[in-house]
Amino acid sequence: MKDGRSKNEVITTVDQLGELLQLASEEQEGIRKCRAIMPMKITRSYAKLLDPNDPHDPLRRIVIPSTDELAIYPDDDIVDNHKDEAKYQPIDGIIHRYPGKVLLMYTTGCFAHCRFCFRSEKVVFTLSGRRLDRAIEYLRENESIRDVVFTGGDPFYGNIDRLGHALAEVRRIPHVEIIRITTRAPVYVPQMFDDRLVEMLSQFKPLFMLISFIHPHLITLDQNNDKVRTIG
Numbered sequence: 001m002k003d004g005r006s007k008n009e010v011i012t013t014v015d016q017l018g019e020l021l022q023l024a025s026e027e028q029e030g031i032r033k034c035r036a037i038m039p040m041k042i043t044r045s046y047a048k049l050l051d052p053n054d055p056h057d058p059l060r061r062i063v064i065p066s067t068d069e070l071a072i073y074p075d076d077d078i079v080d081n082h083k084d085e086a087k088y089q090p091i092d093g094i095i096h097r098y099p100g101k102v103l104l105m106y107t108t109g110c111f112a113h114c115r116f117c118f119r120s121e122k123v124v125f126t127l128s129g130r131r132l133d134r135a136i137e138y139l140r141e142n143e144s145i146r147d148v149v150f151t152g153g154d155p156f157y158g159n160i161d162r163l164g165h166a167l168a169e170v171r172r173i174p175h176v177e178i179i180r181i182t183t184r185a186p187v188y189v190p191q192m193f194d195d196r197l198v199e200m201l202s203q204f205k206p207l208f209m210l211i212s213f214i215h216p217h218l219i220t221l222d223q224n225n226d227k228v229r230t231i232g
């Protein structure tokens with residue numbers, strides 16, 4: 001399935017962003033110095049929402065690297081989310097921490113890089129092939145599981161037909177009542193939610209999308225289309 005993402009190249013350099021915004025010297029320094037830990041990645045749709053003149057614009061702070069990210073704190077080793085998660089990972093791609101509910105770590109890829117993200121993996125991997133089969137098998141065999149959360153990364157990143165296949169497999173499991181998708185795609189690539197994608201998602205009802213809008217300025221009118229789409 002083709003989607004609106006093909007038109008949405010990403011901004012990754014000082015020069016590209018400098019064509020759109022008046023960049024403060026601290027921001028330029030942050031972009032260059034943070035490249036090794038998590039490079040800047042901003043979609044063009046999101047860049048349109050940024051205040052071109054205010055380096056303190058909260059929407060800029062979400063995506064433009066800061067050298068503050070390079071600070072090292074004494075408890076950095078103790079607060080290691082991945083180490084904690086590993087205790088609840090029976091197989092690749094599944095985190096089973098609470099009774100009845102699992103996280104399906106569908107992909108590590110994302111449309112953009114939020115600076116607060118703690119999943120800054122450099123290599124993008126998506127659960128597919130035998131690893132996906134094994135994860136589905138785990139869900140099928142554990143009849144207490146009624147709630148499956150597709151998460152990542154952003155599950156909408158990557159091939160949409162493949163995501164449709166994974167959703168269909170999980171939907172076929174009789175004891176799974178709730179499927180949820182955690183995503184920031186409506187923030188970073190709103191144009192991808194066209195009629196075809198909405199129609200594809202509507203096959204898997206009841207389906208819940210947990211959309212992370214972390215600032216009111218992120219909620220805008222669709223500039224190309226004033227109709228509100230619903231999964232009906």
Ligand code: SF4
Nearest residue numbers: 110113114117153184
């Ligand atoms: S969308 Fe989520 S997983 Fe992706 S970079 Fe942002 S916070 Fe991290």
